[in-house]
Amino acid sequence: xxxxxxxxQLIQMEAPKYNCVLMRNNSGGFKDATGRLVRxxxxxxxxxxxxxxxxxxxxxxxxxxxxxxxxxxxxxTAIEVKAPNWKPKNDEREHAQTNFINWVRAKGGLAAMVxxxxxxxxxxxx
Numbered sequence: 001x002x003x004x005x006x007x008x009q010l011i012q013m014e015a016p017k018y019n020c021v022l023m024r025n026n027s028g029g030f031k032d033a034t035g036r037l038v039r040x041x042x043x044x045x046x047x048x049x050x051x052x053x054x055x056x057x058x059x060x061x062x063x064x065x066x067x068x069x070x071x072x073x074x075x076x077t078a079i080e081v082k083a084p085n086w087k088p089k090n091d092e093r094e095h096a097q098t099n100f101i102n103w104v105r106a107k108g109g110l111a112a113m114v115x116x117x118x119x120x121x122x123x124x125x126x
Contacts, residue, residue: 004115007081007116007117008056014121015058018060018121020061020077021060025042025054027040027052028044042057051096051097051099052093053100054097055080056077056079059076060074060124076108076110077109077110078101079112079114079120079123080097080112080114081115083115085115097113101113110124
């Protein structure tokens, strides 16, 4: 069985075939030598914001509307990668990850929690 990390790497290698660029979004925090909390990763400014950005962040290139035929745009894309045997939990972390995915979708982006390359490809085919 593949690990979450292996699935993530496979998705990143598959993505360019579908005009999609995905970059690893390491996020979290640590205390520096003075004890100050240093946060890193997209949107990780506070625990109170209610969302956690996805593991893979990037864009998917698409061709749009009749008026703009031939013009390409980048659609924000966020992929939260889970282990193959993942089952949804009702914990704070997953709730915050789901909030981020829903926010991206509400603004017209592509976003999903996936546990396989096939899950990622299903998102792109929607």
